Amino acid sequence: MIIKIKIKILILLAIFNFSIVNANNIQIDQSKIFKNIRCLICQGQSAADSNSEFAQTIKLVVRDQIKEGKTEKEIYNFLVEKYGEWIVYKPPLSKANFLLWILPYLFFLSGGFLIFLIIRKKKHN
Amino acid sequence: MQTKVIKLLIISIIIFIIGVFFMGLNKSSIYDTKSLEGQKITNIKLEHFSKKILLTEEYLKKKNFTLINFWASWCAPCRLEHPFLLKLNSETKLNILGVNFKDKKNNAINFLNSYGNPYDELVRDDLGKKSVNFGVYGIPESILVNKDLIIIKKFIGPLSNEDYKIIQKIIK
Numbered sequence: 001m002i003i004k005i006k007i008k009i010l011i012l013l014a015i016f017n018f019s020i021v022n023a024n025n026i027q028i029d030q031s032k033i034f035k036n037i038r039c040l041i042c043q044g045q046s047a048a049d050s051n052s053e054f055a056q057t058i059k060l061v062v063r064d065q066i067k068e069g070k071t072e073k074e075i076y077n078f079l080v081e082k083y084g085e086w087i088v089y090k091p092p093l094s095k096a097n098f099l100l101w102i103l104p105y106l107f108f109l110s111g112g113f114l115i116f117l118i119i120r121k122k123k124h125n
Numbered sequence: 126m127q128t129k130v131i132k133l134l135i136i137s138i139i140i141f142i143i144g145v146f147f148m149g150l151n152k153s154s155i156y157d158t159k160s161l162e163g164q165k166i167t168n169i170k171l172e173h174f175s176k177k178i179l180l181t182e183e184y185l186k187k188k189n190f191t192l193i194n195f196w197a198s199w200c201a202p203c204r205l206e207h208p209f210l211l212k213l214n215s216e217t218k219l220n221i222l223g224v225n226f227k228d229k230k231n232n233a234i235n236f237l238n239s240y241g242n243p244y245d246e247l248v249r250d251d252l253g254k255k256s257v258n259f260g261v262y263g264i265p266e267s268i269l270v271n272k273d274l275i276i277i278k279k280f281i282g283p284l285s286n287e288d289y290k291i292i293q294k295i296i297k
Contacts, residue, residue, distance in 0.1 A: 040156060040262045041262060041263055053227065053253065053263075054262050054263065056253075057252065057253040057254060057256070057257060058257065060252055060253075060254055061254050061257045064254065081164075082158075082161070082257060082258065082259075082260040083158055083260055083262065084158060084160050084161070086156055110134060110138070113134075114131060114134055114135075117127050117130060117131055118131065120127065121127050121128070121131075
């Protein structure tokens with residue numbers, strides 16, 4: 001009897017937890033998108049941070065597109081098509097910006113190599 | 126040998142950083158959407174200002190060129206460009222489509238009664254959502270499109286006498 005009740009409680013908790021996770025996902029997606037969209041008429045603010053006319057309109061459009069079932073990538077593609085890559089803080093990898101993506105790794109590797117050479121030189125001395 | 130490599134690495138990093146700064150600082154940092162010139166406008170569904178109809182791509186195909194002007198009665202720079210729109214209204218090859226942006230209907234009507242109506246057709250965009258489809262991020266903004274719905278020219282900010290001449294030159 002006690003085991004049955006425990007199982008029921010566990011099932012209930014699982015369902016409750018699942019719906020919370022789902023609700024959070026919807027919420028997170030929306031705010032995540034807003035944070036990645038640049039407010040074009042503000043100084044260094046994202047659409048999430050800004051309450052400007054432009055940010056308000058973009059938020060409405062993004063909400064509409066989420067309701068229509070569009071994916072995050074589709075929403076970004078739509079906005080990039082209309083406003084250029086500047087609208088997103090994290091632009092997708094392309095021919096024009098591949099250096100921007102690769103350079104940090106190159107710097108990291110060359111920095112490591114430089115440190116390695118300096119240490120080796122000091123050891124030799 | 127190792128000292129040479131280290132020196133070479135440091136020098137190339139310094140040259141690279143100077144190069145990036147040189148290129149970056151010479152590049153204009155003023156954002157605009159003029160890069161959209163040459164793109165095709167799609168998915169046009171605009172609510173008519175007074176009639177219960179939707180204006181679609183078919184309307185833009187009626188004349189060789191259409192100037193889509195985004196304006197509002199609360200927008201002060203819109204008053205500056207209004208005389209140029211009125212002058213453009215006499216051009217036979219050009220349609221002027223006004224998009225009343227986030228405005229109150231009565232205020233828009235009063236504005237047109239006071240300053241004149243240069244628009245062949247007028248549509249509404251109460252929430253500004255439709256304007257996103259045209260890459261609009263502030264008003265006034267005007268987009269000159271051809272019959273194939275290709276953006277020929279984007280005018281960000283109020284139309285000037287120079288812009289008026291450019292439009293005349295394009296449509297002739």
